[in-house]
Amino acid sequence: xxxxxxxxxxxxxxxxxxxxxxxCDGQVxxxxxxxxxxxxxxxxxxxxxxxxxxxxxGEEPGGVGIGCGGPLRLATGEVSPLHIPCWRDFPLLDRxxxxxxxxxxxxxxxxxxxxxxxxxxxxxxxxSSMLGVVLSTGVGGGLVAGGRVVxxxxxxxxxxxxxTVDPGGPVCECGTVGCLEAVARGPAVVAxxxxxxxxxxxxxxxxxxxxxxxxxGDRVAVAALLRAGEALGVAAANAAHLLELDAVVVGGGxxxxxxxxxxxxxxxxxxxxxxxxxxxxCAVVPAELGTDAGVIGAAALVLEPRYxxxxxxxx
Numbered sequence: 286x287x288x289x290x291x292x293x294x295x296x297x298x299x300x301x302x303x304x305x306x307x308x309c310d311g312q313v314x315x316x317x318x319x320x321x322x323x324x325x326x327x328x329x330x331x332x333x334x335x336x337x338x339x340x341x342x343g344e345e346p347g348g349v350g351i352g353c354g355g356p357l358r359l360a361t362g363e364v365s366p367l368h369i370p371c372w373r374d375f376p377l378l379d380r381x382x383x384x385x386x387x388x389x390x391x392x393x394x395x396x397x398x399x400x401x402x403x404x405x406x407x408x409x410x411x412x413s414s415m416l417g418v419v420l421s422t423g424v425g426g427g428l429v430a431g432g433r434v435v436x437x438x439x440x441x442x443x444x445x446x447x448x449t450v451d452p453g454g455p456v457c458e459c460g461t462v463g464c465l466e467a468v469a470r471g472p473a474v475v476a477x478x479x480x481x482x483x484x485x486x487x488x489x490x491x492x493x494x495x496x497x498x499x500x501x502g503d504r505v506a507v508a509a510l511l512r513a514g515e516a517l518g519v520a521a522a523n524a525a526h527l528l529e530l531d532a533v534v535v536g537g538g539x540x541x542x543x544x545x546x547x548x549x550x551x552x553x554x555x556x557x558x559x560x561x562x563x564x565x566x567c568a569v570v571p572a573e574l575g576t577d578a579g580v581i582g583a584a585a586l587v588l589e590p591r592y593x594x595x596x597x598x599x600x
Contacts, residue, residue: 518554
């Protein structure tokens, strides 16, 4: 397979950096990922650039698609990911353009990329309107309506992580209280479990350990994931009522690892709250592309014209 048939796809999140070479049919030809360094802006960029060079292996892609944690400003291509504190107003698009001056470039929110990937080749295939939700270091969302990306004026539309699910709930990093992200993001779920007596059987006491203990039947670990799932279900019901969705597709590292430990309580809470018939028909389903969804979606931003509207930053 020659490089012009492929697109370089980049997925930038608070936990991992993933880079892939993706074919025009959505197949990942080659990929690599590393943990996200968050201490220094230039170290972060150098790590990403090295990962890109590793995946390309000297080949030239036909374009570059990037999904990056938000918030971001698509008009200028600057990003300030909430969970990557070393990048504030970082000129991601300009830096990428200098590396690939003659290629089409597309940038969008990483949760939008996940949603696009699932709509194009995953669990959202055939739907008109779907919301992709990422449960990981943060909680993000991407909206596809009428088969097209809805980015909003700045590209941050669909960010369900900052929908309020508990007005008396925990403080969120955005500054308010009770956001879905404050309840259901991986570190928040782990912190709640530790505060309520979870004693991890393996170290470190992170999301992987929590899910493993929940699968072993640890009462507190199960309760922590149930709480996160219920919050997700409430938020999904709100979104279904507002947007008349066909599907809510749930992905991200925490959701993929936990599976029905999160999805079952999410579906139950959704059923309790989505009582209008037009909302109740919405399906809450797991992502099919796993941790590749963001990379495949970033590629689709370049490869599929229907995803290049309403807020996509371009070169």
